[in-house]
Structures are given as C-alpha cells and as structure tokens.
Amino acid sequence: MEVLGHLLEGIMIALEPVNLGLAIIGVVIGLFVGAMPGLGSVNGVAILLPFTFVIQGFTGGATSPMIFLASIYYGAMYGGAISSITLGIPGASTAVATTFDGRPLAMQGKAHVALMAAALASFVGATISNILFTGFAPVLASVALNFGNPEIFALMLLAFATFAGLGGDDFPKTIFSICFGLALSAVGFDIISGEPRLIFFDIQGFSHGIRFLVLAIGIYGIGEMLWTINNTRYGSSMSNVEVNFASIVYALKKFKGAWKGTLIGSFIGFFVGILPAAGATPGSLMAYGITKMTSKDPSKYGKGEVDGVAAPEAANNSASTGAMLPMMTLGIPGSPTTAVLLAGMVIWGLQPGPLLFANQPDFVWPLIGSFYISNFVAVTVNILFIPVFLWMLRMPFTILSPTIFVLSLVGTYAAYMDMFDVWLMVLVGFGGFFMRILDYPVAPAVLAIVLGPIAEPTLRQTLLQYETPTIFFTRPIAGPITVCAIILILLPGIQFAMRKMRSKA
Amino acid sequence: MRRAEIITAFILGIFSIYLMWKSGDPPAWNPSVPRFANIGFDETGTPGSGFWPFWLGFIMLICTIWIGMNWVLKRSPQSVSEEPFLDDYGKKMFLTVGGGLIGFLIMIHIAGFYGAIFLFMIYYLKFLGRHTWLLTLIIATSLPVVSFFFFDVAMRIVLPKGYLEPLFIPL
Numbered sequence: 001m002e003v004l005g006h007l008l009e010g011i012m013i014a015l016e017p018v019n020l021g022l023a024i025i026g027v028v029i030g031l032f033v034g035a036m037p038g039l040g041s042v043n044g045v046a047i048l049l050p051f052t053f054v055i056q057g058f059t060g061g062a063t064s065p066m067i068f069l070a071s072i073y074y075g076a077m078y079g080g081a082i083s084s085i086t087l088g089i090p091g092a093s094t095a096v097a098t099t100f101d102g103r104p105l106a107m108q109g110k111a112h113v114a115l116m117a118a119a120l121a122s123f124v125g126a127t128i129s130n131i132l133f134t135g136f137a138p139v140l141a142s143v144a145l146n147f148g149n150p151e152i153f154a155l156m157l158l159a160f161a162t163f164a165g166l167g168g169d170d171f172p173k174t175i176f177s178i179c180f181g182l183a184l185s186a187v188g189f190d191i192i193s194g195e196p197r198l199i200f201f202d203i204q205g206f207s208h209g210i211r212f213l214v215l216a217i218g219i220y221g222i223g224e225m226l227w228t229i230n231n232t233r234y235g236s237s238m239s240n241v242e243v244n245f246a247s248i249v250y251a252l253k254k255f256k257g258a259w260k261g262t263l264i265g266s267f268i269g270f271f272v273g274i275l276p277a278a279g280a281t282p283g284s285l286m287a288y289g290i291t292k293m294t295s296k297d298p299s300k301y302g303k304g305e306v307d308g309v310a311a312p313e314a315a316n317n318s319a320s321t322g323a324m325l326p327m328m329t330l331g332i333p334g335s336p337t338t339a340v341l342l343a344g345m346v347i348w349g350l351q352p353g354p355l356l357f358a359n360q361p362d363f364v365w366p367l368i369g370s371f372y373i374s375n376f377v378a379v380t381v382n383i384l385f386i387p388v389f390l391w392m393l394r395m396p397f398t399i400l401s402p403t404i405f406v407l408s409l410v411g412t413y414a415a416y417m418d419m420f421d422v423w424l425m426v427l428v429g430f431g432g433f434f435m436r437i438l439d440y441p442v443a444p445a446v447l448a449i450v451l452g453p454i455a456e457p458t459l460r461q462t463l464l465q466y467e468t469p470t471i472f473f474t475r476p477i478a479g480p481i482t483v484c485a486i487i488l489i490l491l492p493g494i495q496f497a498m499r500k501m502r503s504k505a
Numbered sequence: 506m507r508r509a510e511i512i513t514a515f516i517l518g519i520f521s522i523y524l525m526w527k528s529g530d531p532p533a534w535n536p537s538v539p540r541f542a543n544i545g546f547d548e549t550g551t552p553g554s555g556f557w558p559f560w561l562g563f564i565m566l567i568c569t570i571w572i573g574m575n576w577v578l579k580r581s582p583q584s585v586s587e588e589p590f591l592d593d594y595g596k597k598m599f600l601t602v603g604g605g606l607i608g609f610l611i612m613i614h615i616a617g618f619y620g621a622i623f624l625f626m627i628y629y630l631k632f633l634g635r636h637t638w639l640l641t642l643i644i645a646t647s648l649p650v651v652s653f654f655f656f657d658v659a660m661r662i663v664l665p666k667g668y669l670e671p672l673f674i675p676l
Binding site (some may be wrong): 004054057107144164170172173176180184186190192193195196197198199200222226229230233393396398399401402403405406409410413414419420423426429430433437438439456459460463464467 | 506510513517519521524528529530532533542546548549550551552553554555556557558561564565568569572575581582583588590591594595598599602605606607609610613614618622624625626629630632634635636644648652654660662665
C-alpha cells in the first residue's frame with residue numbers, strides 16, 4: 001500500500017504542467033529519433049543531455065530533466081518500428097526483429113496493421129514492465145542498502161563480465177573496449193591521492209578529466225552518424241501507407257490475434273532488460289524467436305504475421321523499463337542509454353544506487369510515475385501522428401545529418417564552455433567510426449566510462465580496508481557475485497572448448 | 506579490412522604501452538620519486554594512483570596481442586575479410602564530411618559558432634546534399650538564428666562569436 005501511495009503521488013507530480021509538457025516534447029523527439037535510421041534512443045539522449053541543464057536551471061530539480069530524457073527513451077522505443085515497417089530499415093537495433101514481419105506486412109499493403117500492432121504492443125509491454133518495475137524496485141533497493149565497497153565492486157565486475165560473456169562480440173575486443181573506457185575515466189586527478197595523472201602529451205585540457213558527455217556525444221553524435229552515412233549512402237525507399245478511420249478499426253481487429261506474442265514479449269523483455277549487456281535488442285530477438293517457436297504454424301513468420309510484430313515491440317519497450325531497474329536501484333546501467341541517463345543523474349547532483357530510494361523519494365517516485373504517463377503519451381502521439389512521422393521520415397539524410405552534427409558541437413560547448421572538449425568530441429567521433437567498422441563494440445566502453453569512477457575507488461578502498469583481494473570471495477553477498485562474474489568471463493572460453501570437443505567427437 | 510585490422514591492433518598496442526608509461530609518472534611536485542613507484546601498493550597497503558590505469562593498460566596490451574594472434578591465425582571475421590576497410594565512397598565520404606567537421610571547428614575560432622554553422626550548412630546542404638540554393642539558404646540562415654535566440658538570448662549561454670562579435674553587439 002505504501003508503494004501505491006508513493007506511486008500515486010509520483011503520478012500527480014508527473015502530471016504537473018511542466019513535467020507533462022516535457023514528457024510530450026520528449027516523446028515526440030524520441031519517436032522521431034527512434035524512427036530515423038541510424039539514430040536510436042542512445043543518440044537522442046546523449047545529444048540532448050546538455051540541454052537538460054537548461055531544464056534544470058528553470059525547474060530547479062533533477063526530476064524534470066530526467067522525465068524529459070526518460071520520455072525520449074520511451075518515444076524512441078516506439079519510433080523504431082515506424083522505419084522498420086515502412087522503410088525496411090530498423091530505426092534502431094532494438095527494432096531489428098520488427099522488420100522480419102513488419103516489412104512483409106507493409107509490402108502487402110498492410111503497413112497500417114503493422115504500425116498499429118507495434119504501437120499497441122509497445123503500450124502493453126511498457127505497462128506490464130512498469131507494474132513489474134514498481135513492484136521490484138523498492139525491494140531490490142532495500143536489499144542493496146546492505147552493500148559495502150566489496151559488493152559494489154563485485155557488481156561492477158558482474159556488469160563488465162556480462163558484456164564480455166554474453167555480449168556476443170569479439171572477446172578480446174570487448175575486453176579492450178571495457179578497459180579503454182575505464183582508463184579514459186581515470187584521466188585527470190586521482191580522487192584518493194589528489195595526484196594529476198594521465199595528462200596525455202602534457203595537454204592541459206586533460207587535467208579536468210575526459211568528460212562523459214564528450215565521449216557519449218562523440219561516439220553517438222559523430223561516430224554513429226558517419227557510420228550510418230557510410231552504410232546507407234543517404235538512400236531509402238518507403239512503402240505507401242494509408243491511415244484513416246477504417247484502416248485503424250481493421251488494424252485493431254487484427255491486433256486481437258496478437259495477444260500471445262505481446263504477453264511473451266512483455267515478460268521476456270523486462271527480465272532480459274534487467275541484465276547489463278542484454279537490454280532491448282536481444283530481448284526483442286528472443287521474444288520473436290520464442291513466439292515463433294511456440295506458434296501453431298511457425299512457417300507464417302517472416303511472411304507478415306502480426307504476432308511477429310507485436311512480440312519484439314512489446315519486448316523492446318518492456319526491456320527499456322527493465323534496464324532502468326539496475327540503474328536506479330544498484331547504480332548499474334543495463335544499456336548504453338541508461339548509462340547516459342545514469343551519467344545525467346550524477347551531473348545533476350544525484351547519487352544513483354540503493355540510497356536513491358531512501359534519500360530522494362521526491363525524485364524517484366515522480367520519475368516512476370512519469371513512466372506510466374509517458375507510456376500513455378507515447379501511444380497516443382504515436383497513433384495520432386503516424387502520418388506526420390511518415391512525412392518526416394522522407395526528410396533527406398543530407399539535411400538531418402548536418403543538423404545533428406551542429407547540435408552535437410553546440411551541445412558539447414554549451415555544457416562545458418570549453419573548445420578543447422569540442423575538438424576532443426569530434427576526434428572521439430572519428431575514432432568511434434573506425435572502431436565501429438572494425439567491430440570494436442562501443443557500448444562496453446560507454447558503460448565503463450560511466451562506471452569507472454565508481455569501480456576504481458571501491459576497489460582501492462576495499463583493498464585498503466581489508467588488505468586482501470580474497471575478501472571479494474569470502475563476503476556472503478560479494479562472493480557469489482564475484483564467482484558469477486568470473487564464470488561469465490570464462491564463458492566464451494568454455495563454449496570454445498566445448499565446440500572443439502564436439503567437433504573432435 | 507585485413508590490413509586495417511592488424512594496423513589498428515598495432516596502434517592500440519602502442520597506445521596501451523603509452524598508457525602504462527604515463528600511469529607510472531612521478532607526481533609533479535616530487536619528480537625525484539622513481540617512475541612506476543605508484544603502480545603497486547604503498548606502505549599503508551593502499552594501491553597507488555597509477556595502479557588502476559597501469560593494469561588496465563596491461564590488460565589492453567594483452568588484448569591487442571590476442572587480436573594480433575587471431576589475425577595471424579585468421580580466426581576473426583576481419584582477419585579473413587576481403588572487403589576494403591573503406592571503399593571509394595567511404596573514403597570520399599570521410600574526407601568530405603570529416604573534413605567539413607574539421608573546417609567547422611576551425612571556423613568557430615574565426616567566425617564564431619553562428620558564422621561557422623551558417624558556412625557549414627551551406628557547404629553540407631549545397632555541395633554534399635545538392636539541395637537547391639533556396640532550401641540551403643533557408644536552413645543555413647534559420648539554424649544559427651534559432652540557436653542564437655535559444656542559447657544567447659533565452660538561456661544566457663554565450664557561444665563564441667569570433668571576429669563577428671561586433672555584429673552581435675546591437676542584439
């Protein structure tokens with residue numbers, strides 16, 4: 001009952017005109033960002049993070065900026081389906097699975113059915129995960145309140161281990177990426193001894209450290225855009241869509257048959273979303289696979305099955321809320337977008353982690369309330385504005401890309417008023433572009449940059465306090481977490497050995 | 506792609522060694538401390554300031570050697586890829602777009618943010634996007650104007666204006 005009371009209060013605050021207005025603007029931006037091929041929620045959140053300082057300046061708290069960014073995140077999850085269905089190009093990796101059946105439906109002249117199914121399944125998925133989140137978050141936060149330095153470091157290790165073990169990318173490149181991110185987060189002053197360190201080439205700009213925003217905007221605003229231009233070559237072809245009252249009623253009737261995929265997607269998405277490194281993309285692919293596997297006629301999938309659109313869309317929305325759970329309760333982001341949100345919370349002066357629920361209820365509950373509100377806003381805006389988004393999708397990439405470049409440069413300068421950071425951001429973007437071509441995963445580096453400032457002090461303070469690294473194995477909570485992390489790190493090696501043994505047999 | 510993979514691994518390996526070297530820097534106020542004295546534990550049992558970055562650099566170096574071994578043994582997709590790292594389109598795109606961004610940055614120091622945005626948009630829209638002059642001028646003019654009223658006027662975030670500063674004084 002106490003949770004319900006908090007939630008109700010939170011929803012009332014989220015419904016205040018300023019917060020509701022920000023949620024609507026955020027959802028609209030998110031829908032557009034999600035719909036644009038090459039841009040995803042992480043790009044939108046990273047590029048617009050500097051603008052939240054302005055919102056904080058006006059409203060005086062961290063709640064409104066967070067509601068704004070969380071709404072972008074939500075909107076982007078809805079928006080990804082629009083381009084997957086109409087262009088056949090996923091707006092974001094989270095909407096890849098939506099293409100499998102969404103595109104064939106569009107090719108059959110049933111794009112409106114696919115778009116409606118995507119919107120409604122997204123709504124159901126997000127609502128179910130919001131309810132699960134509201135139930136789980138306070139419990140997990142109260143358990144995490146008993147965590148000390150060894151437990152926190154063990155959790156960090158687990159987050160990195162899941163990226164290495166389950167990420168599916170090249171193992172040494174993933175480990176390199178994690179260490180690279182951690183090393184960059186160590187540039188500047190050592191917070192324990194106060195010594196300046198890693199001032200590369202004695203350039204004084206490095207003495208204030210490499211700021212997270214510089215890296216995030218560089219990677220997602222410049223690097224990803226260059227990569228998208230290189231891959232798409234500015235081209236796309238759109239299916240015709242007719243949206244009118246009759247087509248909406250027809251689409252609603254069709255959606256009735258997609259309840260199974262929607263439910264499977266909602267639950268799988270939430271629990272996969274909680275895992276660091278997993279998140280919405282594998283969640284939506286798994287939901288699609290399981291829905292197909294459990295179907296009476298799997299051969300229909302890939303040819304325009306409505307359930308095949310509903311399952312991944314419910315899953316990616318559900319996963320986006322699931323990824324917020326470890327971020328808010330443990331201070332560990334479950335996806336690159338939540339890593340940016342976490343960094344935003346730190347910049348706004350909050351301390352993410354279990355104490356957030358105890359010390360900042362006036363931040364936490366309005367935010368959770370805004371999840372429910374943003375979900376209503378997103379489904380309404382999505383359905384009402386489908387024709388507008390289709391029109392916007394026709395915007396040539398040669399107009400969108402320079403606008404994003406300008407936003408990235410201006411946003412970086414506005415955040416820190418330092419041209420060194422703007423130059424560094426562009427150079428990081430170039431580096432990110434080359435790394436992306438060579439399949440160096442960037443998401444683990446982003447996660448590491450955010451978690452580095454927590455991981456290093458907790459490791460060093462643990463070693464100072466207990467004088468032995470075995471403490472990570474002997475404490476009742478840290479021990480199992482550390483063992484799990486080690487197993488996950490060794491997982492690719494175990495899989496490799498098993499494959500070898502099988503091939504020999 | 507195959508050559509790019511090993512060259513990149515080599516460059517990243519060099520960076521890892523540089524990172525390890527920099528981690529061992531003695532403190533600026535006491536240069537007599539030997540290099541690498543801070544990468545282990547001090548007398549109180551606390552890891553020194555270079556401990557964390559040094560060992561991260563070490564792991565990065567191991568990873569680059571591992572990537573190199575995968576390349577030699579042709580075990581990674583990039584090490585067996587026949588595709589070019591950047592094809593002709595990619596090279597041209599990187600030179601024109603990346604070069605445009607560097608030009609944009611240089612122009613910020615000369616013409617300020619708003620002048621640079623105007624010039625960058627003209628370059629991108631007209632010469633890379635091949636849009637009409639009318640559309641180009643509408644977007645290239647409106648973007649810096651909107652940015653000025655948003656940042657300088659509404660938000661009081663003053664962006665650099667370079668040599669165009671006198672033009673903004675009446676505003």
